[in-house]
Amino acid sequence: MNVLEVVNLRKYFPIRKGLLRRIAGQVRAVDGVSFHIKKGETLALVGESGCGKTTVSRCILRALPPSEGEIRFAVDGKVVDLAKLPKRALRPYRRHIQMVFQDPFSSLNPRMVIADIIGEPLLINGMRSGEERRKRVKELLDMVQLPAAYMNRFPHAFSGGQRQRVGIARALALHPSLIVADEPVSALDVSVQAQILNLLLDLQDRLGLTYLFVAHDLSVVKHVSDRVAVMYVGRMVEIAGTADIFARPRHPYTEALLSAVPKPDPRLKSERIILERDVADPANPPPGCHFHPRCRYAVERCKVDTPALQEVEPNRWVSCHRAHELMLRGVQ
């Protein structure tokens, strides 16, 4: 069963110029992205910075209004399209999708104690009794393995990892079914990263959560995700199971990304694929396949014809004209 189905999602940001603020152009941050997430799985959304992965996650949370497309979300046995709902009608569904933020320092209000931060979603959603709230906050702190005695502390007294645990507890407060984690460990020390990732996996098992995991660190992705979706300049280039995509990528961009994964063996010679030129400008993308100016397998067709995302094998979608002929290198 799909918890979330995103169909042809687009988000354009207008570029305004001049005194009258006329629209002079558009940044196509997300340009026709489709994917789905099954219940209980983790889909990793990867790509370099500026590729639109954060915009996709913000649109799903409706922190940003999408320009076009559908966001079908399965809740209480029915399916609603979050993209079309006005803000007010959205409210009852908000609690089912929660977010874990990248920066554990700016995501907690420094003027509130932990009990209030975690309890706020409860209070807003109708848990008026303070006693009841404290009980639930205690439960949540226990879930993320923080001592309940920390309840009255302010965020400044916590380390980055502990703050991220608080952020996770807040996200869990309303029993959400989908959690959007926007690079939840990239701001943490490597030693703490593993703890937080394992906590997330553990919670997924216990609570049956579904994750959309936005990341750029492929070693992290390999550890946590069931499937991987790769984005490049606002478009999806490849979606496949984690093991498949790491073993044999089908898109040249994915291959280049995977070649950048550090291998823990000093004797191995680095075989990194260095991409020439800069990443395309989403306000003025190249015609055809967005990746063709940097692609070492590009042919004439790639410059004019935009490849569609097609299923090349069961459960493997690639948008590349040469997906069938190329034999690309993965990692072991």
Add this chain to the structure above:
Amino acid sequence: MIARLFGRTSRADSASAEERFAVASQLQLTWWRFRRHKLALASGVIVILFYLVAAFADFLAVNDPQDTDSRRSFAPPQVISLFDDDGSFRPYVTVIRARRDPRTFRMVFDQSSKVYLTMFTPGYNYTLFGLFETNIHLLGLKDPQPGDGLYLLGTDRLGRDLWSRMMVATRVSLTIGLAGVIISLFLGILLGGISAIYGGVVDMAIQRTIEIIRSMPTIPLWMGLAAALPSDWSVMQIYFAITVIIALLAWTDLARVVRGKFLSLREEDFVTAAELAGAGQLRIIFRHMLPSFLSHIIAATSLALPAMIISETSLSFLGLGLRPPAISWGILLQDAQNIEALALAPWLLMAAVPVIVIILAFNFLGDGLRDAADPYG
């Protein structure tokens, strides 16, 4: 960090200190940090003292500040001697007797008899805080003869006591600043907030208005506005009008600070988190955004106050602001404008001292507050 905040801590209570730090609120952290800034702390004390003077101006005054007497015009300051001839602690002043030199027609002051000082003595009538009618003053002469007077800082051309006038001027000048800041704070938060929340055309209109106001040279503008005040207005009416004029030009800074803070806080993750939890607009503004920039507003206010005080002083000095019989620092300095007064009575320049002291104090205080306002930065 913790040890720095608490100063010396022994090993035994470092654990409890850590606990205290962990549950310390924003206000406490700010205070702990502010406390370490000694200059700001001293400035804070000075500012408080000045406002105490403003509150008890009449009590601290010795003579009626409006009481004129041509026989003692330009009387020099008297020096308080703390110890009597026999060495006992008995403060006294040598009172002056004025007579006109028959040849030069100038006033000559003979320092003659010793008069002892007492405290809490009856003097002229006034109402404390506008409520209690009383005539008790901090200092006074013990059994004065007719013609004796206590002039700690001398007198001006009309023989009015400079010390008493400075006390009353402090009240006027400081409250004008305070009232002006309150008005501009209100305007600044309101318009800055509207500008940030609504954006678009509204934001555009407000920001361009601010730019136009800021691009006008202030002195000619004040002159124009002050000249527009009807000349038959009472002292009180002029006082309020001047306050409003100063405030109308000063709100722009605060409006920009507020707008900037709103815009930057709106992008903060914790605001997004509250939004995702389903919090309404009002809750987000009052529970999350306002507390976060309140400290900045307080700091901005303490930096805006001296500008207000300077504005009033310079306006009055130029004769555009308050007019006699009102008393303010600017009006006192007006008396020190001409070379004759300076040559004959240099003590009239004393009125500049409180202006300089309070401006410096406010600036140091504002700096300290601004630094302490963000304990996480």
